[in-house]
Amino acid sequence: MRNLFLFLKKNQFFVIFVVLQLVSLSLLFNSYSYHKSLSFNTVSDFRGMVFSSYDAIVDYFYLRAENEALVEENARLRSQQSVVVSDQDSVVGIHDTLYQYVAADVVSNTVHRRNNFITINKGKLAGVEKEMGVISGTGIAGIVIGVSDNYALIMSLLHQNAIISARIKKNQHLVNVAWKTRDHTTGMVIDIPSHIQLVEGDTILSSGNSLIFPKDIMIGTIIDHQKSASKGLEEATLKFSTEFNRLGHVYIIKNQHKEEQQQLLNPEQGSNE
């Protein structure tokens, strides 16, 4: 025992190095899992404040582009509304009570890392909670994984653990969408049944199976689908409808019946996916 201590003391530098490396790596590998990152990520108002002070300065440079995007979105919403109201009034009623949307500003966002995150300026006080879906004006953006009083941390769709349950619009087949490319404009549609042929321009929507996102929210359009020789599930490349590089405003989706749905699906433990 005494020899061990002597050995440790003599090689103190190396021993501390190994210990610190082990701590770092275990932290890192834990943070790579989606479920662990939910419990691991501590968001604090301090970081949010640092980012939003930076954002306050930089925002001015993007006001014009941001305005244009908002105008486009407004126009689209208007046209949607008129169609929906005349068509199926009752459905709108149900959706309105089921989902609530909270608007928020993006204060920090990356697109070039292997795992990208978005920070927004709404948190617990605005009713934001973990595992709520986040959408931009044009499509799905990510999932909330951490909240502080005034800020929330979002796992961007551009994250290796972000896998979204999706549906092919033309034939309603279920697939999944993941970010396997390193390009922030494109992702992969995975788990495509081998008898399905996708063509350029096919639309991929959220499936509504995950409790996080409502049904039929735009994810992207197919740009390439190469049939492979094997009979297994196939992959195709899609272009995200969300422009992650210029994300300014997002909406957090609150599913009012989430707990109820969760209990039905999984009475033992309230976890999903």
Place this chain on the structure above:
Amino acid sequence: MSNTIKHSIYFLLIMALQVLALNHMNLGGYLNPYVYVLFLLVLPVHINKSLLLLLGFTTGLCMDYFGNTLGLHASASVLLAFMRPSVIQLFFKNLDFSERESPMISRVGFMGFLKYTFVLVFSHHLLLFYLEVLSFTDGVQTLLAVLLSSLLSTAVIMILVLIFGSRKT
């Protein structure tokens, strides 16, 4: 000014530069300068080695805190701190440093500091980028990113040291 206070101020300034400015640089995804390691490079030569490791770990964790990469920068910075004494021994073994002295251009020369910086920055970036990708599938692409980012980080560090270094004692 006490050495501890001086280095604490360096820490705050360098972290602010990294987090507020350099982290937001989007140069095509290949170029991510990580200049915060400058803080570790200019610590006194004769600093307690264990303290050096702990400072490396803390600096890395601070970066991880702002970048949501728990453990990633910590690991790379601890490696840098571990290598630093050997690299100093390798390049500057003929020089006698006083108790509180840091490796500075005025002392080790421009080329000396450049070599010292590039070797440590490259090792740091090598571990950092491969840990982030966690696969060797696009190994060449990552290596290119490591090399280009190391060159950029080194260049920015050299510029900073040339601008502010003369005033440091």
